């Protein structure tokens with residue numbers, strides 16, 4: 001897919017205010033600092049379309065970007081910010097679960113995982129919840145330039161092993177680097193392919 005146009009549409013905290021024109025949505029979510037903003041900027045080739053988080057956990061908004069006038073890239077608030085208060089966590093859960101379970105136009109959610117880390121409870125819990133709710137999702141391992149290919153393979157294998165305890169089959173898995181742009185084409189082609197189907 002060639003990105004001809006990427007424009008910001010709306011940021012909000014209310015799913016009722018999300019676009020209603022029926023265009024397909026692809027959401028991106030992950031722990032604060034996982035590299036979500038960098039990945040989004042890399043995908044659309046804009047330096048700061050998604051705001052990289054100076055203060056992780058501060059962006060508690062659903063951000064819609066319209067791509068090529070065809071589909072929405074949805075930047076969802078990051079989870080698992082240690083310093084977030086309980087009430088803001090509850091608010092996050094309510095609003096994100098509403099978005100993920102109620103949007104008929106939501107085609108796929110990309111769950112971002114930091115490839116440098118061992119399986120994290122919060123990520124496994126979130127993906128288990130997606131699976132229980134039968135939400136279509138894919139996994140994106142970020143920041144792969146930061147580790148050797150053997151360390152990457154080891155971490156991916158550990159994640160896969162952990163996930164296969166819960167599910168019979170794995171969702172699609174992507175590996176990316178926002179530094180080298182590795183993985184960009186694969187993600188965009190995947191979106192293209194689903195849109196064509």
Ligand code: GDP
Nearest residue numbers: 032033034035036037038052053143177178179
């Ligand atoms: P967000 O909180 O998930 O939006 O994360 P950011 O995109 O703000 O990234 C968090 C930090 O990780 C920043 O310092 C980024 O420069 C860095 N980062 C993000 N993606 C990559 C990557 O692919 N490679 C490297 N080396 N650093 C990255």
